[in-house]
């Protein structure tokens with residue numbers, strides 16, 4: 001008998017018309033055909049069902065009474081079957097925080113494992129989560145990569161802020177954040193960016209939040225200023241891919 005094939009004899013599950021097939025083993029085999037032609041009937045309802053049934057037969061009576069009862073599929077015989085695994089399609093979320101670990105839920109077990117076997121220096125097991133503020137890496141916020149703004153696209157250094165040096169749509173000349181940046185009175189908005197010192201540029205882009213004291217007018221909304229690149233990078237790290245607006249994607253981010 002040829003052991004390199006799964007041999008199906010006289011399959012008549014559902015609409016299968018007494019089919020004999022030999023399926024090569026150790027190969028990538030595809031069944032195609034129009035809807036209703038019987039692909040699932042052959043694969044799931046015949047071959048897989050029989051593989052499960054044979055597997056369960058090897059278990060003890062005790063185990064078997066706790067397994068689903070499978071009746072013999074409508075087929076005379078299937079030879080050379082080994083244990084079968086059915087893999088179903090499942091859409092992965094396109095959230096930045098979704099990984100193989102979280103999608104398969106293995107991550108949950110790993111966290112418990114780490115919280116039990118590691119030196120318990122930070123308490124509850126949820127701290128062993130890269131998605132928990134207390135557990136995440138402070139450099140990448142638990143993403144495993146850093147998302148940085150591409151400054152060559154983000155800035156037009158020939159211009160002043162007033163004339164539209166910040167190309168991000170949120171900061172376009174006349175817009176709300178543009179007005180706010182001018183009102184805040186902490187950064188020279190008349191000087192072209194290319195004349196900024198390194199400190200001035202760093203203040204604009206990456207300063208930690210601080211309170212604004214000498215605004216030109218009463219500020220409508222923000223009383224604190226935070227570097228504009230830093231703020232955007234934080235925002236984009238905290239949301240799903242599809243939550244980023246299309247016009248914002250044009251001003252793209254570099255991933256490190």
Ligand SMILES: Nc1ncnc2c1ncn2[C@@H]1O[C@H](COP(=O)(O)OP(=O)(O)OP(=O)(O)O)[C@@H](O)[C@H]1O
Pocket residue numbers: 014015033034035036037038039040041042
């Ligand atoms: N449990 C069932 N009981 C009775 N008839 C069934 C059963 N499952 C499928 N059939 C019928 O068997 C035929 C083959 O269906 P099957 O699902 O195997 O087709 P398919 O090739 O997998 O189609 P699709 O491409 O849509 O998945 C169809 O006529 C269907 O109505």
Ligand SMILES: [Mg+2]
Pocket residue numbers: 039040041
């Ligand atoms: Mg099908």
